[in-house]
Amino acid sequence: MRWDDIDKQICSVARALSVVGERWTMLILRDAFLGTRRFDQFQSNLGITRHRLSERLGKLVDQGVLVKVPYHDRPLRHEYRLTRKGLGLYPVLMSLARWGDEWMDKGEGAPLEYIHQRCGHMTRPTLTCSECAEPLRPEEVRPRLGPALQDPNLPPQQASLKKIPSLSKPAG
Template structure:
């Protein structure tokens, strides 16, 4: 038996906390399928080929974390659908960014397997991370990290932490 995965839920890092909630492939793929329009257990299972016990576990986790809501759509026998909440819908840009990266680095010569169509302007498009203040693209070479207001006070003066946030 493999050891339990460590929890990142209390780390002072939103990436680590997100990975703690959605750090397995099935969770992200379930959210993708929900964006594609799937909402019922059988649809998720059919589209992903996921084992029933794994699907049950991941749907429960997404509901518990508030990304999906479980709604009854039939009384006899009781049947449920799983719909994205606001928190779940807010994960779309993350999936779009993953798709963009995969299109660039993993797609073959034939091109992207799926394209995103921006209905507002009626164009095919890709995700772009831009600065919320100036609108310019954010890239690793023009972006640095700083301690935010939620960084734990007791860690702010540790020499290794100070070095991490003052590197150029």
């Protein structure tokens, strides 16, 4: 299968990655969450080439993750802002950052810390259950078929997805 076809998979992770799974895209969004909005700011913060940046920003705008908002006429200039769809990626980025802090640390500690202004404390973002508020641990979560996979006439290449193996103990 070609990478370009992953958005056709019946899998939310694959669909999400078809939007944010390319090189640089997540780093562009990280910068957007930290307040970067203009082409040149992105370019100098990231060290990405202009060509690639232009392409990625264009795709994010097409997908509704960013919007172009004019901030100056004559010459017409736009800045790129997160939409609600883009803001929805906050948990993904924070989870990535926390994993990087915990497992890719080079001994100097975390680059950034986060203050939760609502409670005033330094926070460690934690994924929890919406129903019981306990932290979600992979061994305690069991996937089951949702509406999209209960359709009896699935395309044949998706058939293997219907068998969900149960998650058992890992090594390490």
